[in-house]
Amino acid sequence: MAGGIWTAQNKRRPGAYINTKGAPQAQPDTTLGRTLLIGSADLGWGPNGVVEVDNTTDFRSVLGTTLDDTRLIPLRETLKGALTVLYLNQNDGEKAKVEDAKLPWNFTAKYAGTVGNTLTVTVEKDPNDETLVTVKTLLGTTMVDEQIIRTTTASGLESNDYVNVTFTGDSTEPVGEVTVSDGGADFSAEAGKAKLDALAASTSYTLTGGTTKASDVTENLNDVLATENYNVVTTAGFAADNNIHSLVVAAVKRLRDEEGYKVRAVVPMMEGASKYDHEAISVVNNGVELVDGSILTATQAAGWFAGASSAADAGTSLTYTVYPDAINAAPKRTNEQTVNALNAGQIVFTTLRNGSVTVEQDINSLVSITDDKPNAFQKNRVIRTLDTIATNTMETFQSQFLGKINNDSTGRSLFKANRVSYLKDLSDSTVIQPVDATDLSVEPGEDRDSIFVTLGVTPIDAMEKLYMTIFVN
Structure with missing residues (x-):
């Protein structure tokens, strides 16, 4: 006995060939909210x-x-x-930066603009262990990033949400044995140590040159x-x-x-x-x-x-x-x-x-009422309903029918059945009044590759006005 999955119905041996697939799911409205x-x-x-x-x-x-x-x-x-x-x-313009020969790094603001000029980088040595260095990034007076590294691993300082870090080593150019890696140039383990050793216990560097260009x-x-x-x-x-x-x-x-x-x-x-x-x-x-x-x-x-x-x-x-x-x-x-x-x-x-x-009322700016745009079109809920139907129909046609289904009576019936099912879901959700199959027609269009669809729907609106008469006996 043979079995397995199948791609085409061309198996030679008797047996059961079964594929398992997830059923197509309705696509959520990705624009909602x-x-x-x-x-x-x-x-x-x-x-x-x-x-x-x-x-x-x-x-x-x-x-x-x-x-x-x-x-x-x-x-x-x-x-x-x-x-x-x-x-x-x-936000266009130039990015603020710091390029100081005393440092084994260059710092560049992540974005252009004058806010970059309020960024400061401080380098502080641990008083108990001078091989430990704390590098802080401040936006104004607010610390937004803090990293602790060793002087022997200066190349490990990472960029953050405010500044990009470029490691320069003990000079403005890379030193030591340079090789290509995913992270760029590799430096010797001691690269940058001499500069950090020479720094005072605490130093700070303010980024400059950031500009905001009017756009x-x-x-x-x-x-x-x-x-x-x-x-x-x-x-x-x-x-x-x-x-x-x-x-x-x-x-x-x-x-x-x-x-x-x-x-x-x-x-x-x-x-x-x-x-x-x-x-x-x-x-x-x-x-x-x-x-x-x-x-x-x-x-x-x-x-x-x-x-x-x-x-x-x-x-x-x-x-x-x-x-x-x-x-x-x-x-x-x-x-x-x-x-x-x-x-x-x-x-x-x-x-x-x-x-x-x-x-007061969820309405739009439509004030000119016509046969094509009756007064129901003044309500935003109605427009959201009509837009939802139009968008879903367009997306369904493009993803499931366009170029895939024959434009014959069978194909048009498939499209109609798809829309009737979708509209039933809307009526079950009290978005529209129930739609009868006779409210929807799918006919051949003027070209052999087109279809002509007409649909009659009644969107449901919310209660907004109460008229009441009280009789006193």
Whole structure:
């Protein structure tokens, strides 16, 4: 009797040939909770480009400061709602460095920028054992790295999150027998010892020459918007009259309409500006006061709404969601002002009687209602649902059908069955009303390699209004 696995059904001997494979699993939405934040501050440190951060990130090492820094308020607020923030950091220029002939190392700041000039490296000998040396890296007055080495193993000093270390030995050029290895040049065991022996008990060296070069955030904006993996982008932190808001809005519209990339944007309101009037653009009307007494403007508070929007799935509405740590809307809007703002398609923060601050209504800036865009399109939950269906359908077609399945009645039936199953999962999760097979058609397209799909769905919205009549007997 024969057996084993099979690749093709071409076995000669009788037997059981069995393959075991994992069944294809539904792919998770990898963009959920990911917000792209266009950095509005010149930090003078960090990678030049997108920096991926979350609440566990060491912000001092990657951005040169902490979340308590007022320049990072938009980032701090965005992280209150988002799972991950892609922070577009504009930091070009020269790196600070130290090249001192008394040392067996050169030190170069890990990133360009003026923050590098606040880095200091200290070399301290152990008073009880002069062969032991402690090398510390300080950012300002804060120690950010400490390593203990022996004078005979100076080449073992490692780079850290703030400085890159280049071992130079007892001269500015490598000494001893040099060979090629994974780590570069190898030095003799005694290399560097003479310099360290000659040092005083404690010496310090401040890095210099770091510069921050002014750069235009719009130069690489379109590339970042088109290539990064996120679902909401925000310009939180930029002044309301900054042109970057309209640039991002235009890019988002283009990405949705021309590339099928269903991303959304959150921007602050500017008085007197033309309306964006689009279902993928949310406009924040006002700010909030936090428990510590600080007042956040609309452009800063837009960060939180963007983060919360990115983390909300298709079955979630942010209407009446509480703004974390907020005690008042700033400024508070009257009933008339609130109604006017909602009619203009704006996000309004409202102070409730219990002292919490909530999102009045989870809407977008669409105000022009048409047959193609009915009033349901004004709700962000509905747009998230439609975007989810569109994105999943596109990804499923590309990964499982495009170029793999025949465009005949059997192939089209397979695609329809796939979509019916997916839509049933959405209805079971109360994202949409149940879909009947007759609501979905998959027909031949105009070309022999195309299919034409029509689908009717009814997204489920959240309760928002209560009308009640009480009869007294």
